[in-house]
Amino acid sequence: MFRQVVSISINIIMLSKDQFADNHFIRSIIEDDLQNGRCQQVITRFPPEPNGYLHVGHAKSICLNFGLAFIYDGLCNLRFDDTNPEKESDEYVRAIKEDVQWLGFKWHEEHFASDYFEQLYEYALELIRAGKAYVDDLDAEEMRQYRGTLTEAGKNSPYRDRSVEENLDLFQRMRDGEFPDGSKTLRLKIDMAAGNINLRDPVIYRIRRVHHHRTGDKWVIYPMYDYTHAISDAIEQITHSLCTLEFESHRPLYDWVVENITIAHQPHQYEFSRLELLYSVTSKRKLNQLVTQGHVSGWDDPRMPTISGMRRRGYTPQGLRLFAKRVGISKSENVVDMSVLEGAIREDLENVAPRMIAVLNPIKVELTNFDEVLTQSRTAPFHPHHPEMGERLMPLTKNIYIEADDFALDPPKGWQRLTPGGEVRLRYSYVIKCDEVIRDASGRVVLLKCSIDHETLGAKPQGRKVKGVIHWLSTEHTVPATVRLYDRLFTQPRPDAVRGEDGQYVDFVEFINPESVTEIDALVEPAAQTLAPEARYQFERLGYFVTDRYDHTPENPVFNRTVTLRDTWQAQADK
Ligand code: ATP
Numbered sequence: 001m002f003r004q005v006v007s008i009s010i011n012i013i014m015l016s017k018d019q020f021a022d023n024h025f026i027r028s029i030i031e032d033d034l035q036n037g038r039c040q041q042v043i044t045r046f047p048p049e050p051n052g053y054l055h056v057g058h059a060k061s062i063c064l065n066f067g068l069a070f071i072y073d074g075l076c077n078l079r080f081d082d083t084n085p086e087k088e089s090d091e092y093v094r095a096i097k098e099d100v101q102w103l104g105f106k107w108h109e110e111h112f113a114s115d116y117f118e119q120l121y122e123y124a125l126e127l128i129r130a131g132k133a134y135v136d137d138l139d140a141e142e143m144r145q146y147r148g149t150l151t152e153a154g155k156n157s158p159y160r161d162r163s164v165e166e167n168l169d170l171f172q173r174m175r176d177g178e179f180p181d182g183s184k185t186l187r188l189k190i191d192m193a194a195g196n197i198n199l200r201d202p203v204i205y206r207i208r209r210v211h212h213h214r215t216g217d218k219w220v221i222y223p224m225y226d227y228t229h230a231i232s233d234a235i236e237q238i239t240h241s242l243c244t245l246e247f248e249s250h251r252p253l254y255d256w257v258v259e260n261i262t263i264a265h266q267p268h269q270y271e272f273s274r275l276e277l278l279y280s281v282t283s284k285r286k287l288n289q290l291v292t293q294g295h296v297s298g299w300d301d302p303r304m305p306t307i308s309g310m311r312r313r314g315y316t317p318q319g320l321r322l323f324a325k326r327v328g329i330s331k332s333e334n335v336v337d338m339s340v341l342e343g344a345i346r347e348d349l350e351n352v353a354p355r356m357i358a359v360l361n362p363i364k365v366e367l368t369n370f371d372e373v374l375t376q377s378r379t380a381p382f383h384p385h386h387p388e389m390g391e392r393l394m395p396l397t398k399n400i401y402i403e404a405d406d407f408a409l410d411p412p413k414g415w416q417r418l419t420p421g422g423e424v425r426l427r428y429s430y431v432i433k434c435d436e437v438i439r440d441a442s443g444r445v446v447l448l449k450c451s452i453d454h455e456t457l458g459a460k461p462q463g464r465k466v467k468g469v470i471h472w473l474s475t476e477h478t479v480p481a482t483v484r485l486y487d488r489l490f491t492q493p494r495p496d497a498v499r500g501e502d503g504q505y506v507d508f509v510e511f512i513n514p515e516s517v518t519e520i521d522a523l524v525e526p527a528a529q530t531l532a533p534e535a536r537y538q539f540e541r542l543g544y545f546v547t548d549r550y551d552h553t554p555e556n557p558v559f560n561r562t563v564t565l566r567d568t569w570q571a572q573a574d575k
């Protein structure tokens with residue numbers, strides 16, 4: 001009669017082609033390229049900079065890049081774009097790898113842009129020899145003045161016409177550490193009058209004496225992003241290099257670089273719009289600020305829109321992939337409401353999360369006519385649509401707990417739960433009637449004395465309708481648990497876009513919701529003590545919860561609320 005559910009692992013990775021966004025413009029381009037022989041095998045890459053943990057926007061990019069490789073039987077590399085040593089670290093590299101794997105993806109090759117430093121240097125020499133790059137002595141401020149504006153052409157640097165020999169010599173000495181930081185740069189010689197400012201002799205190398213997380217102190221010159229990215233894509237034979245729209249105006253530079261060096265493969269860049277999530281921030285720099293200023297407990301705080309935070313909150317890889325599919329891929333603005341994210345998570349959890357009963361805010365109920373012989377207990381399924389998950393006994397005893405919210409002394413109109421003199425059904429059990437309310441000196445309700453209608457176990461009550469059904473736990477079959485209830489992290493839909501009276505942006509941390517987490521002592525079924533960390537359950541009528549990845553132990557169960565059962569965002573917006 002009583003079968004204990006085996007701990008359900010919902011992290012079994014099974015990808016299928018229909019899990020990814022369909023019919024978008026990048027898929028059309030790829031299909032065309034494959035059909036017309038412009039490409040034999042799709043090779044994409046996901047290129048994070050290891051300067052923070054990945055967030056929900058990166059999840060979109062991961063699902064796109066790995067998804068396309070999956071759909072078209074291609075390959076996807078993981079490449080760390082590590083050309084800004086001051087902000088990068090091995091901790092971020094490890095976290096990024098873990099997040100990509102957790103989302104369900106396997107990369108083909110793992111690369112670091114820093115592994116290409118020697119090759120990038122050789123290509124720079126090639127460009128210098130061809131008269132296409134020069135060493136400049138202008139400082140940052142002068143360079144800005146020479147650059148011109150959107151409406152005005154720039155001016156050539158006085159150092160632009162140095163001879164190849166002089167440039168080769170100076171660039172070698174830059175590498176050898178003869179010049180101070182910032183005193184010289186290597187620039188491409190393109191066109192200071194180009195309409196696209198990115199083509200006005202962009203800097204491709206700068207001098208920075210900073211320890212690099214992989215190359216240590218070997219280099220004092222570091223290549224710039226655009227130059228590095230284009231060549232790294234070419235070296236790895238990336239066929240479709242996908243990035244967000246702000247790089248659209250960098251594409252001519254990307255193309256210029258790969259066309260002007262000797263390399264067999266010519267990759268192409270395509271841009272799509274960045275995901276922005278309302279009531280959240282999606283920028284590693286801003287997430288870093290939340291962490292370093294102590295507004296959250298860490299990068300993986302369950303309120304963070306980071307992949308590790310969402311994991312700890314109880315989100316599933318499948319749910320996140322479903323979300324990425326729903327937000328789609330396009331070039332138009334991609335500002336998405338939290339309800340879309342939560343909807344996808346809920347949809348996945350509904351099917352895979354077994355049920356459990358918890359009482360978050362208990363009041364005691366004494367069943368006055370409880371009878372050891374007459375009163376029976378029933379079993380409850382772990383999932384209403386998955387009998388294979390098993391069932392367990394819900395032992396009814398003389399004393400039980402119900403949720404304080406399920407009782408009202410003075411009920412509003414339409415109330416279907418318990419009231420003085422009213423009736424309600426205990427889930428998986430009898431209909432009970434509230435005969436007496438015991439209050440303490442302060443008027444607080446401390447005990448409800450109720451009677452059982454013994455004719456109602458699995459049967460409708462005679463001659464009347466009882467609509468309400470409430471959950472409960474036997475006082476003898478329950479264990480305490482810490483439950484953390486989470487709400488939105490910000491009180492503003494776009495916390496990083498609010499301007500003050502002076503017209504300046506207000507620091508987004510001003511809009512942190514002080515009630516974004518509440519910790520309560522609750523009561524749960526004893527089975528909670530058998531759960532491993534990251535076990536996902538639905539607490540009936542209350543929401544989806546997960547045992548905390550770090551703090552949960554069998555002795556002290558800790559649950560995080562992943563998401564409520566219904567969309568509470570609209571309700572809050574209507575208030
Ligand atoms: P951040 O400002 O958060 O650091 P980023 O774009 O600088 O973001 P990268 O580490 O360079 O972060 O990003 C790796 C890949 O993820 C890039 O191809 C980038 O375009 C993509 N990406 C980053 N943020 C988003 C987003 N919000 N939506 C979609 N793709 C994104």
Ligand code: MG
Nearest residue numbers: 048049051284
């Ligand atoms: Mg960045």
